[in-house]
Amino acid sequence: MTTGRSTRRRTRRPARTVLVLVAVVALLAVAALVVLLRSPGPRPLFQLPVACGESWQLGTYPGHDDYDVDLFPTEGEAWGRPVLASYAGTVTEAGINGSLGGRTPDNPDGPRGRGGGYWVKIDHGGRWETQYLHLLEPPLVRTGQRVARGEQIGRLGSTGNxxxxxxxxxxxxxxxxxxxxxxxxxxxxxxxxxEYTVTRTSNNCDAG
Known part of the structure; x- marks a missing residue:
């Protein structure tokens, strides 16, 4: 009799465990859905992701994709220019997007890579994000790092496509x-x- 009762108890416990796991998964799914459906917060006061007072050309071209912006300095060498966080936030990606290719200051006509090359993505809260692609070298920040507006996150380059x-x-x-x-x-x-271009001057003047 004792053995029979023990067997019945063992068969009930896994069932209770499964029910608890199902309930936990359901709660997590609901929480994730609430986050996804939450309305974005107000737009942060983004600044140009380049040094204070510099003038840059912002542009796009057919096939570039809606809302994508390419930035080129209007004066001086482009290679290696500081790339700054356009608003405070937390780094969520810092590494390689696609492949690097072989374009460098010493070999500007080298083979193209794929995707964004060295890149950084920053979460600014309120479901706002910024992305920075084609950096010259590995980013100066790491995933999970908190950055201030105006903090340097990398250097301008031509990696990726x-x-x-x-x-x-x-x-x-x-x-x-x-x-x-x-x-x-x-x-x-x-x-x-x-094709569309416009020139803007950076007011990204004080980190913090």
């Missing part, structure tokens, strides 16, 4: 790309049906 040294930059709201704003003003780059 890039034809010349520049910074490919994106702003995302709720994981959807949106028109970039800098210092509270829209960039005007909303689609890639035609």
């Amino acid at each position: 890039s034809g010349a040294p520049h910074l490919h930059y994106e702003q995302r709201r709720g994981w959807q790309k949106v028109e970039t704003h800098f210092d509270g003003a829209p960039s005007g780059i909303t689609h890639d049906r035609t």
Whole structure:
């Protein structure tokens, strides 16, 4: 009789365990859905991701993808220019997107890579993100690191699928790309049906 009772208890325990696990998974799924459906917060006061007072050309071209922005300095050498966080946040990606290729300051016409090359992604809270692609070398920040606005995160290069040294930059709201704003003003780059350029001066002047 004792052996029979013990067997019945052992058969019940796994069933209770499965029910508890199902309940936990369901709660986690609901929590994840709430996060996904939560409305994004107000737009942060993003600044140009380059040094204070510098003038840069922002542009796009057919086939580039809506809202994507390429930045080129209007004066001086592009290679190695500091790339700055356009707003405070937490680094969620810092490494290689795709493959690097072989374009360097010493070999600017080397083979292209794939994707964004060396890149950084920053979570600014409120479901806002920024992305910085084609950096020259491994990022100066690491995943999980908190960065201030204006803090240097890398140097401008031409890794990945890039034809010349520049910074490919994106702003995302709720994981959807949106028109970039800098210092509270829209960039005007909303689609890639035609070539479009505009010159802006950076007000990314004080880290913090």
